[in-house]
Amino acid sequence: MTLQSTNSPFNEQQVELLNSLLPSLTNEQKQWLSGYMMAATTAGTGANQEHDLNAGTAGTSPGQAPAVKKQITILYGSQTGNGQQLAEEAKRQLEGDGFAVELSSMHTYKAKELKTVHRLLVIVSTHGEGEPPDNAMAFHEFLMGRKAPKLNDLQYAVLALGDSSYEFYCETGKQFDQRLAELGGTAITPRVDCDIDFDEDATTWLEAVRSNLQTDTAEVVQATPQLELKQDSNYSRTNPFHAEILENICLNGQGSLKETRHLELSLEGSGFQFKPGDSVGIYPENDEQLVDALLSELNYDGTEFVSINKKGEQLALKEALTKTFEITIVTKPVLEKLAAFSSSKKVSTLLESANKEELQAYIDRRDLLDVVRDFGPFKATSTEFASVLRKIPPRLYSIASSYEAEPDEVHLTVSAVRYDAHGRPRAGVCSVQCAERKKPGDTLPIFIQRNDNFRLPEKQDTPIIMVGPGTGVAPYRSFIEEREALGTTSPAWLFFGDQHFTTDFLYQLDWQRWLQEGFLTKMDVAFSRDGVEKVYVQHKMREHASELYQWLEQGAAFYVCGDEKQMAKDVHDTLLAIIEQEGNKTAEQSLAYLTEMQQQNRYLRDVY
Structure with a gap:
């Protein structure tokens, strides 16, 4: 039986699609689709009705309409992969609760679709000095800009990841939280700011999200037991x-x-x-000599047991200071908590100072032993002292x-x-x-x-350009060894730099062999201390500006790995200048070119 547009309510394009689909369906599939269309018709067409062909068919029989689930969108912005893995775990648990979940990186999400979302979870880290991670930059710019839509029907929750040793702790998550509220959204649960030991706080946040979402169960069906996601290993971040x-x-x-x-x-x-x-x-593990010096200064013997987590698990203090707690970095929150046990006016004056630079200057390159010596004695039991410390990340x-x-x-x-x-x-x-x-x-x-933000191109014939001075060259050894294992000989260009050719040419024999065998096409090196003037990788990029731009025009992926504060910034600025010069572009066009490369996963950074 074939549909005709002349005797049906469908137009010619719809008739063509149906005629190509219907003959391929089994009887069971036809019955299922009939039930789904019946449910869609009886449920109404209001703006709040949400239907999903993927919504769980478990528990339905042929001819019976599948249950309708609530939709939840999870967006993550992640530099090192922690945010992505937390987002994936949130998806798994919410699907187990019976929700239909859309999971997406902010990098690939179509920002204009945000106005159609009713429930949103945002999991985002803060990178550098209060900046969004690379894969969240475009979405962050859109949301903070004038084109962001009103979100009066949105329920949302934000999990912010950060490091309290930085001044702008969890700044990106705070900005997202504030902006979503300004656009009319309603928080499902308050934002949680996670330090580097984020596991327990992230779990608490997700439990609160799930609990609050389940209070409105009108559209939620009881899901059948979910199979656990297949794990490659029983070992993980929490079970190393x-x-x-x-x-x-x-x-x-x-x-x-x-x-x-x-x-x-x-x-x-x-x-x-x-x-x-x-x-x-x-x-x-912390150096035992530093641990012993700290215990001596505090007048603890180290054998007393202290709690090491919210579950109440305990270790002897010396073992906890060696294996569990961070003692080599001072953060403002830790300093504030320790100040409560000190009678020193110097620490209170430092914390009350309106000059943030003064506090930051004190914290820089100091550890807990410095704090104890500078502001002691501390009237705190070993349990109280341990309770204010962060875990070693x-x-x-x-x-x-x-x-x-x-x-x-x-x-x-x-x-x-x-x-x-x-x-x-x-x-x-x-x-x-x-x-x-x-x-x-x-x-x-x-x-x-895992770091899905720093991958070899999916197409093996894509040219690659790799910039990595010092230990930043490490992932490129992995890249080229992988190319060798797979027999990939598409163009590959490495820029490497260090101090001296004779003493600091890391993996020199490996690169030379791969150049001879064709798995590495081209290599340029910069050894900064070998000449009168210092030469860095960005200088080598400028020397080969014309050829580098030609590679970019041919679709090359450009990688940067290493120091963020100086090297990565200099490489970024040099790359923009090359695009502007060789492409005869304005500064704005050059930036747009690089932004497009980033959106195409052709400009990738692993910086720290």
Whole structure:
């Protein structure tokens, strides 16, 4: 049977679509569709009626209308992947509650569709000095601008991720929360600001969201039990895998001012899988000498037990200060809480000062031992002291190897951080632990951190340009090793820089071999201390401006990895200047060109 437009209420285009679809349907599919259309007709056509062909058919029988679910949109803005993973977990739990969930990165979401959304969850981190993450910039600009729609019918909730050691803590989440309210939205539950130890606070927020959404159950059906999402591994951020160190090698030559370690970790038994662009999170331990000095200054013996989380789990204080609590960084919230136990007028004066720069100058490069010595004695029990501390955050290191090439191990590139400040030597918690206190045969507690914002192009023939001075070169070793494993020989150009050619050319033999074999097409290097004038990667970009622009015009993806505060900014400005110069564009057109590249996933940054 074939429909004709002359004897039906459908136009010619609709008739053509129906005639192509109906013959392919089974009887069960036809019955299901009949039931769905019956439900859509009887439910009405009001603006608040929401129907979804994907809404759970479990619990319906042929000819019976599927239940209608409430729609929820979850948008995430994430630089390192934490926000994305929290958003995915929120989706899983809400679908288990019977909701139909649309999950999207702010980067790919069509902002103009926001006016049709009735329930919205925003999960967003703050990057740098109060800035949105790269994949949230365009959406943030739209929402803050004059074109943002009125959202009087919107219910929303915001989960903000940040680091309280920065002045503009959770600033992006705060801005989203305020703006959604200004546009007429109503909060489902108050915004929660999460510090680097975000797991418990994020769980509490999601529980509040689910509870408040379930109070209005008129459209919500009881969902059938959901299958758990397939997990590649039983190990995770909250349950790290203890990976054996196979190799721990210094990459720098004798006489270098740097110490860069190449670590190879065994993944045997972990179940971990990863892709180029992902990171490994390491939970480090504080230096025992620093812990002992802090205990001595506080006059605690370290054997007393203290709570380490909201569940009430306990550890001896010395072990907690070594393995659980952060003691090498001072934040304003921690300083404010400690001030309550101090009789020193200096700390109260510092906190009450209207000069934020004075407070920031004190906090910079100081640790808890400095605070205890500067503002003690502290009249606090060990339990009270421990209660104000943050947990040690995991340190993320870009993976420098390919799973396709070496699935049973993962390689990292770690620069040991050492410096003097305020009359004392200082050391990076994780980097110096790896450099000095961890040997082959020892283990490190690790997890895999996905980073979908820093991926090789989906099409293998897409040219790539990689900029990564110092340890910023690590993910590109993963990229090229992956290309070798897959036999990819499309154009690939690497810009690398460090201090000295003879001592600091990280992975030199690997790059030379890949150049010879065709997996790396071109490499330009900048060694800043080898000449009279300092030369950096952005200078090499300018030297090859014409060719670089030609690569961009041919669709190349451009990657930047490394220091955010200086290098990434300089590379960004240089790239804009090259586009303006070589493309004969205005500054505004150059910025629009780069913005379009970003929206096409052709300008990707992993900066820190």
